[in-house]
């Protein structure tokens with residue numbers, strides 16, 4: 001464990017020296033400050049494990065006002081820094097006031113060495129536990145949203161073999177990667193693959209869908225906020241950059257980053273520094289960015305909707321996933337993979353596919369790529385009354401009609417077998433396929449805002 005660093009603040013030189021002696025002999029690293037201003041500056045620039053703070057500096061020696069003002073500022077700067085206050089004029093009222101401002105314990109001068117050391121030890125342990133919990137809470141929420149990931153990647157075609165071998169090489173370097181490709185070609189899966197092959201694999205891969213974040217919450221989601229920073233900020237909240245520290249951050253659908261927020265993102269990518277909303281303390285992170293898009297970023301740049309400098313930061317290396325129609329050698333292995341998966345899920349015996357069905361799958365143009373194949377096989381497994389998939393069960397003729405909107409609803413007999421959520425999912429898929437992956441148009445056609453549309457997609 002790295003050496004714990006304690007900041008001690010008092011205007012009495014002898015007290016500073018005595019405490020320094022005590023704490024260094026216990027193997028703490030110690031920094032001393034003798035004015036409130038110094039304390040604030042030091043906390044802004046460094047990370048400490050605890051602050052031992054005298055409540056009375058020169059101006060006024062008994063009220064504790066100066067110390068209380070320092071506590072108020074420090075709690076906004078260093079969210080999880082435990083503050084232990086000391087004073088020679090301890091009163092219950094002052095102790096209570098200090099705790100209300102955010103101090104976590106109180107010591108009266110002259111102090112008892114053992115008690116002081118035990119308080120510091122306990123408060124440091126509590127603070128790191130609290131920080132860990134805060135991180136775990138948000139991570140759990142994200143993991144729930146991402147559950148079902150960590151899937152096998154089927155890549156038998158020449159094109160995919162080459163792509164994966166380049167991805168492995170790129171993964172070992174720490175450069176930012178941009179993954180491009182049509183909807184449903186496996187961009188998220190490739191991002192996971194790159195993270196898992198990288199030296200950061202032991203740390204988290206944090207995913208953010210840029211289209212799903214409301215513009216006014218962008219900063220808070222990405223950089224976190226402190227309690228009270230805005231009306232709904234009832235608790236401190238860790239942002240995605242902080243969560244991805246030492247790991248990778250996957251920015252999906254980067255074409256949807258609002259132009260008003262792009263400069264803020266660029267700054268973090270350039271300096272790896274940011275501030276939580278409401279805090280003036282700058283934090284340093286070590287994060288590798290993997291971004292993905294199916295949009296034509298070149299046109300967005302021309303239209304003034306995407307910053308060129310941000311694009312250059314994101315696409316140090318660009319990897320393009322071929323559409324499924326361009327990797328026919330993957331179609332049957334993927335089909336078999338999904339058959340096994342859905343037979344298990346729906347507790348059915350294994351399925352076989354007829355030669356004509358295989359041929360139809362290979363010849364089909366797959367506008368929705370692997371996602372479309374996945375859903376088609378799921379549907380076939382659910383609806384089939386035998387354990388064989390023939391061309392008739394595939395319904396490819398319907399699919400190949402370029403997904404007209406009129407066929408958005410599954411046919412009536414099927415409709416009565418399906419829960420509302422399945423129908424909603426089917427409609428959303430159809431709209432996406434109909435508009436060739438243009439999410440804004442698909443959302444608009446359903447009378448939804450883009451972020452409401454993305455929230456539904458994430459739900460499924």
Ligand SMILES: Nc1ncnc2c1ncn2[C@@H]1O[C@H](COP(=O)(O)OP(=O)(O)OP(=O)(O)O)[C@@H](O)[C@H]1O
Nearest residue numbers: 151152153154182183184185186187188189370371
């Ligand atoms: N090579 C593959 N092997 C197995 N399954 C795959 C493969 N590629 C993609 N999939 C599956 O296809 C579906 C779509 O993949 P994914 O979400 O990664 O695509 P995407 O390109 O990120 O889509 P979008 O652009 O819509 O966000 C997922 O269920 C994923 O598990």
